[in-house]
Amino acid sequence: MHEAGAVAAAIDEAFEAWPSLASDGRMAVSIVDPTRAEASAVEFYARALLGELGLDGMTLSVRTEPVACELCGAASVPTPVEPCCEACGAPLPRSTGPAIVCGPDEGADTIASGVR
Numbered sequence: 001m002h003e004a005g006a007v008a009a010a011i012d013e014a015f016e017a018w019p020s021l022a023s024d025g026r027m028a029v030s031i032v033d034p035t036r037a038e039a040s041a042v043e044f045y046a047r048a049l050l051g052e053l054g055l056d057g058m059t060l061s062v063r064t065e066p067v068a069c070e071l072c073g074a075a076s077v078p079t080p081v082e083p084c085c086e087a088c089g090a091p092l093p094r095s096t097g098p099a100i101v102c103g104p105d106e107g108a109d110t111i112a113s114g115v116r
């Protein structure tokens with residue numbers, strides 16, 4: 001997956017949904033599908049994009065949501081390189097929505113109820 005495009009889309013949507021985000025100076029980046037996006041790459045692209053927007057000073061908190069295994073139910077935090085259950089090795093389900101969601105840094109609840 002190309003994290004750069006997904007990060008750009010997520011940041012665009014966040015600034016549209018929360019116009020005060022730029023002045024807040026804090027952004028939460030949530031990786032909702034870790035089989036398609038990897039935290040260090042996401043942070044790298046998010047920093048680069050915010051820099052282009054003149055928001056270098058923005059605080060980023062990147063959070064990776066665990067994925068539940070369909071076979072054994074264990075929660076894993078996989079990587080795109082190895083999108084498998086840490087407990088049983090089964091391939092993890094991929095979500096069809098965006099892999100990354102951005103929003104105000106006020107905790108996961110705000111992001112979950114935000115615009116997708």
Ligand SMILES: [Zn+2]
Binds near residue numbers: 086088090
């Ligand atoms: Zn499993």
